[in-house]
Amino acid sequence: MGDRFGAGVLGMLLVALAVGCGDANSNAAGDGSAAAGSSGAPATAETGGRAAGGLAAGGAAGAGGTTVAAGGAAGAGDTTAGAAGMSGHGSLTGGSAGAATGGTTGGRPELGACPEMPIARHGTGVMLELLVRPMFEGKPLVFAEENPVSSGGTLTPLGLRFYISEVVLERPAAEPLPVDVVAANGTPAPYGVHLFNAEDVASGVLRVLAPTGDYTAISFLLGLKQACNTRHPDANRAPLSATSQMTWPHTGYLFLRYEGRFAPGVTGAGGQNAGSAGLPPAIHMGGNLYEALAPRVRVVANLSVTASAAVPRNLHFVMDEAFKGATAEVDLSGFTGPNEENVRVGERLRLSMPGLQLFQLGS
């Protein structure tokens, strides 16, 4: 793979992502309108592949500035291999069009492209590094350690993994721009997928290769497009092999997996595995082979990619929001995934996502 893509990528500019951090929030609403819909509009996203989704679904930033909206379908654009993808502009369809390449056909999975070695869209570009940081109650969530809970007790995360793929940058008055998820050496990541694993420090850096320019939002699938979701783990290398710990007897990949232990304070109630109100012991989102259900997450923030010193940005994963979604009252009557409580909890999170700010872009 390195030889195949190396030449083009070696020429890339390892230059800066200069970011207007200070005014990102205030600018976001206005700037976001061009590509992403009306400024300040409520999120209209739908979750899951049943509805055509796309970049427009999330709306733009509200008063909170750097915001997240989620929704849309996995099929928001087959942006991996193929000649059409080479331009970097062709295949992604924002708004309501929703080219559902990852959708379903007659209830059966559509086996679209999920090449192990995606073809690079952009021969050159800037390495944009996003440092994925789980947060809880406004503080970094320390993996495998006891994190104090404000209401008492401690939370010890024992596992936290999720996939990020199909990354798109939005820019004013132009088509949204699909970009490649890349490895540290700039070559496209296998299957175009990044697996964040809280136990693996190296996985905490999400890298994409972006042309220089000013962007108003970043969006991505929190999970896999259907063409990847239906690939069998035994036929895959990392990060889609069984050692990803995102697979089972293949019912489709988990898109997000969390397990943790809540220990009540000395005067608290609850106990092992029971969690506490709002702190479920496990969340398994995904695990459905037959529907394209990976939600598209959209983070509105000004990103100015220029050719100067590289400045990584923090991409916060807000556990509070994950717990909020996982415990929300939602209608699960249409749920067709594995009949496991942890997966049903994950489905609550998925269905709740349009109202959550699961990811936030920090400085």
Next chain:
Amino acid sequence: MTRSWLRAVTRWRGAFLLCVSGCAQAAEQDTPHPLVTSHSPAGFPLGSMVDLSPVDNALTEPRAQLGKRLFYDTRLSRDGSVACSSCHRQEHAFAEDKSISIGVDERRGTRNAPALVNLAWGASFFWDGSVRTLEEQVGKPIAHPDEMGLSLAAAVARVAADESYVTAFVEAYAEPPSDETLRKALASFLRTLVSGNSAYDRHLRGDGSQLGEPERRGEALFLGGAGCFHCHPAGMLTDEGFRNNGTFTPGGDAGRQLFTGRAGDLGKFKVPGLRNVERSAPYMHDGSLPTLEAVVEHYDRGGLGDLTTDPQLEPLALSPREKADLVAFLRSLTDPEFLSDPRFRP
């Protein structure tokens, strides 16, 4: 005269063929059975033992054969009493039937010897996952005072004093024995220990006759309601993760926490693959469960109940028949060919 000449030729030809056959047999006995193959069993993850070997220790037959010789050599222990094979016996899936291994001077270790099966696909090694490569792993038991008790430098010196070893090292690595090449050779042999022909494997390959009704019911439970698949996904039957599976009790072996120092890793141990599990008793990191039935009972209870137990482990309330079915399925993972494969013998 012509007829007599023909008879003579025939006799000579017979003698010649006899010689050729006999010589071939002798040569066959002298030539080691090849260990290295470039294909992997159907249903295994991508990559063969060759593909998965590291760039700086590409798997070759001379390296694997050298590693096998070292694996069975008691000279790698301080007093010459213990070899790798002492605690990793082929008939026990390269584990042993003791709860805790006994090293030099009858010293007791602290953990059960793990089975050595399909390690080429492994992501980390030892019960606590404290090493990431086989090349690193193999040196630890040699030097450990409770196991083989010999420094690697001393081990290299002993090997280097044997001219036949020196020849084998030069053939394998184009250099005399060293700490590095000794470890690389042992790792090479371990990568060849591939087991993929159990009834379950043949079942995975589409032979519907391999599993009986109890095994099929057990498989359904394993991959379904009993939740075993969470840590032992179909295929390699390990997700290479670390779990506190309810065997930890306060004051006991802290497991992965001893390596990472993290509170959440208390009592976590590596999830082992399960091929040939029937033959690798006793079970768990401490060998505390003597039988497969005891293992199923352990998980049916939800473990020993310590608060550190993995949140996914909950009581199962299995019926007696379901427990028996699970055990039947686990027995279908036995690969007799692997357990008696002459290629792995000294």
